[in-house]
Amino acid sequence: MATSYETFEYDVLVIGAGGAGLRAAIEASAAGVSVGLVCKSLLGKAHTVMAEGGMAAAMGNVDDRDSWKVHFADTMRGGQYVNNWRMAELHAKEAPSRVHELEAWGAVFDRTKEGKISQRNFGGHRYPRLAHVGDRTGLEMIRTLQDHGIHQGITVHMEWTIVTLLKDGDRIAGAFGYDRERGRFKIFKAKAVVIASGGLGRAFKITSNSWEGTGDGHSLAYHAGAELVDMEFIQFHPTGMIWPPSVQGILVTESVRGEGGVLRNKDGKRFMYDDIPDNYKSQTSTDPEEGWRYTQNDKNARRPPELLTRDHVARCINREVKAGRGSPHGGVFLDISWIKEKIPNAPEHIKKKLPSMYHQFMQLANLDITKEPMEVGPTTHYAMGGVRVNGDTQMSSVPGLFAAGECAAGLHGANRLGGNSLSDLLVFGKRAGEFAAKYAKENPNVQLNDAQIEEAAKHALEPFEHGAAEGGSADGPYQVQHELQNMMQDLVGIVRREDEMQKALENLQKMKERASKVAVYGHREYNPGWHTALDLKHLLTISEATTLAALERKESRGGHFREDFPDKSTEDAKMNIVLKKGPDGKMQLRREPIPPMPEELKQVIEEMSK
Numbered sequence: 047m048a049t050s051y052e053t054f055e056y057d058v059l060v061i062g063a064g065g066a067g068l069r070a071a072i073e074a075s076a077a078g079v080s081v082g083l084v085c086k087s088l089l090g091k092a093h094t095v096m097a098e099g100g101m102a103a104a105m106g107n108v109d110d111r112d113s114w115k116v117h118f119a120d121t122m123r124g125g126q127y128v129n130n131w132r133m134a135e136l137h138a139k140e141a142p143s144r145v146h147e148l149e150a151w152g153a154v155f156d157r158t159k160e161g162k163i164s165q166r167n168f169g170g171h172r173y174p175r176l177a178h179v180g181d182r183t184g185l186e187m188i189r190t191l192q193d194h195g196i197h198q199g200i201t202v203h204m205e206w207t208i209v210t211l212l213k214d215g216d217r218i219a220g221a222f223g224y225d226r227e228r229g230r231f232k233i234f235k236a237k238a239v240v241i242a243s244g245g246l247g248r249a250f251k252i253t254s255n256s257w258e259g260t261g262d263g264h265s266l267a268y269h270a271g272a273e274l275v276d277m278e279f280i281q282f283h284p285t286g287m288i289w290p291p292s293v294q295g296i297l298v299t300e301s302v303r304g305e306g307g308v309l310r311n312k313d314g315k316r317f318m319y320d321d322i323p324d325n326y327k328s329q330t331s332t333d334p335e336e337g338w339r340y341t342q343n344d345k346n347a348r349r350p351p352e353l354l355t356r357d358h359v360a361r362c363i364n365r366e367v368k369a370g371r372g373s374p375h376g377g378v379f380l381d382i383s384w385i386k387e388k389i390p391n392a393p394e395h396i397k398k399k400l401p402s403m404y405h406q407f408m409q410l411a412n413l414d415i416t417k418e419p420m421e422v423g424p425t426t427h428y429a430m431g432g433v434r435v436n437g438d439t440q441m442s443s444v445p446g447l448f449a450a451g452e453c454a455a456g457l458h459g460a461n462r463l464g465g466n467s468l469s470d471l472l473v474f475g476k477r478a479g480e481f482a483a484k485y486a487k488e489n490p491n492v493q494l495n496d497a498q499i500e501e502a503a504k505h506a507l508e509p510f511e512h513g514a515a516e517g518g519s520a521d522g523p524y525q526v527q528h529e530l531q532n533m534m535q536d537l538v539g540i541v542r543r544e545d546e547m548q549k550a551l552e553n554l555q556k557m558k559e560r561a562s563k564v565a566v567y568g569h570r571e572y573n574p575g576w577h578t579a580l581d582l583k584h585l586l587t588i589s590e591a592t593t594l595a596a597l598e599r600k601e602s603r604g605g606h607f608r609e610d611f612p613d614k615s616t617e618d619a620k621m622n623i624v625l626k627k628g629p630d631g632k633m634q635l636r637r638e639p640i641p642p643m644p645e646e647l648k649q650v651i652e653e654m655s656k
Contacts (some may be wrong), residue, residue: 125459228572460604
C-alpha cells in the first residue's frame with residue numbers, strides 16, 4: 047500500500063528553494079498556512095546564487111528619469127512584444143517595493159555617495175537600474191531570504207527530488223519524490239503546490255546552468271496537465287567562459303560590459319559597432335568615446351553596443367566566429383583591462399566592482415582580468431518559456447498548481463533583459479505564495495490516490511530492473527544524456543533550421559525509446575546513475591517541447607533565430623505557441639493570439655519610444 051511511504055502534509059508545498067521558491071514560501075507562511083519546501087540540493091546552493099549583476103527595479107536612485115513606465119517599455123521591447131503584458135506591468139510597478147523589502151530583511155546593497163541603493167547599467171535597460179551587491183547579488187538575495195524564511199516556521203526537505211505531481215481529479219493533490227541520499231520514497235499531500243524549480247539549460251552541452259537545471263518543473267507541470275508556452279525562446283548569454291574546457295559555459299556577468307568592458311575580435315576590432323538594430327539606433331552611441339561616458343553615468347551619453355540585448359550580442363559573436371575572426375578557442379575577447387587608459391588605479395577599481403569575476407578567472411583560468419582580455423562565447427543561459435500562468439495569481443491551467451521564476455513563462459517574451467530575472471523571482475514568488483495560500487484556505491482537503499502513487503514508484507524503479515536483467519545490453523543514463531545534450535546544442539541551438547530540427551525530433555523519439563530502457567546498477571543509496579535516469583524523462587520532455595515550438599515559429603525573434611526565416615513575421619508577432627499533453631500522451635501544439643494590450647499601456651510604450 048502507498049500509505050506505507052512516509053507522508054508529509056502541508057497546505058502549500060513549494061518545489062525549489064531559489065529566489066522564487068523562498069519568496070513564495072515566506073509569503074504563504076505569512077498568510078498563516080503550513081508550508082513545506084523541497085529542494086534538490088542543499089539549502090543555499092540554488093542556482094540563484096550564480097546571478098551576479100543585480101536586480102532590475104526602477105527606483106531612480108542613480109538617474110531620476112527612470113520610472114516603472116520606462117522599465118515596462120524596456121521589458122516589452124526586449125521581449126519583442128510577445129510578453130504577457132500584464133506580468134510586465136506588475137513587474138515594473140512592484141519591483142522597487144520588493145527590493146526595499148529585501149533590504150529591510152537585511153540585504154546589504156552597494157550604495158551611492160548619498161547612501162541610497164546603488165544601481166548599475168545593464169543590457170537593454172535605458173537607465174542604470176540594477177540594484178547590486180558587487181557581482182554576487184544572487185548570493186546576497188538567497189542569504190537574506192533564507193535568514194528571513196527560517197524564522198517563519200517553514201519546514202525544509204533538502205536533497206530531495208520530486209518524481210511526479212499527484213492529482214485529485216483535475217486539481218493538484220501533492221507530490222511524490224525521494225530523498226537523494228537514501229533513495230527512500232516520500233509522499234507530500236498538499237492543497238496547493240508552487241513550482242519554482244528554475245531552468246532547463248542542462249538539455250544543452252554548453253550551459254551556465256548548475257547540475258539541477260534539468261527542466262524538472264516544466265516537465266512535472268506538463269505531465270500533470272498544465273500548459274507550456276514560449277518554449278522556443280531560449281536565451282544564449284553572449285559571454286560564457288570558453289577556455290580551459292573544464293570551465294566551458296561558466297558565466298561572465300554582463301556587469302563587465304556595464305562597467306566599460308568591450309568586445310573585440312582576433313584583429314582587435316570592436317565589431318559590435320558594425321550591426322546596430324534599427325529600433326535601438328537612437329539609443330546607441332555612435333562612437334566608443336560616447337559609449338565610455340555612458341558607462342560612467344554621463345546622462346547625456348548613449349549606451350555602447352556591447353549593452354544591446356543578449357540575443358543580438360550572442361548572434362554578433364557567432365557571426366565573428368563563423369567568419370574566421372574569432373579567438374583561438376572559438377569565441378571572442380572581452381576586455382575590461384583597457385580602462386587603464388581612462389582611469390587611474392584601474393586594477394583596484396576592477397577588483398572592487400567585479401570581485402567575483404577577478405577571482406573566477408584567476409582561479410579557473412589563471413588569467414588576470416585587470417591585465418588581459420577574457421575569451422568568451424555564447425552559453426545556454428535562460429528559458430523564457432515555461433509553465434503558462436495567470437499574470438496576477440501565477441496559477442497554471444491546473445487548479446491549485448502555481449509556478450514562479452524561470453520555470454514560469456510570460457514576463458520576458460522572446461528575450462529576457464539582464465537583471466529582470468532576480469526581480470521576477472521576488473515579484474512573482476511573492477504573488478505565487480500569496481495566491482497559493484489563498485487557494486489552500488478556500489478549497490477543501492484533497493484525497494490521495496494509491497494507484498497513482500504505486501504507478502509512480504514502479505516507473506521510478508524500472509532502471510534497476512533493466513540493470514538486473516540477464517544479458518541486458520541497455521544504455522546507461524549518462525550515455526543518453528550526453529548524446530541528447532550534443533544533439534540539442536548542434537541542431538536546436540543558437541541558429542536553427544527546419545531540416546536540422548526535423549532530424550532532432552526523429553532523434554528524440556529514438557532517445558525516448560532508449561531512455562525508457564536505461565539500466566542502473568547497485569542500490570538506491572547514493573546512486574547518481576539513478577538520479578540521472580530519472581532526470582532524463584524531464585530533459586526529453588522539454589527538448590521535444592522546445593523543438594516543436596521552434597519548428598512552428600517560422601520567423602526570427604529574440605532568443606529564437608531561424609536561418610531559414612531570418613526576418614520577423616507580422617503574423618507570428620501576434621501569437622504565442624502553447625503546448626499541452628494530449629489524451630493519447632502526445633504533445634499537442636496550438637497557436638494562440640496574444641490578448642490585446644489596454645490603450646493606457648500602448649500609450650506608455652509609444653511615449654517611451656520617443
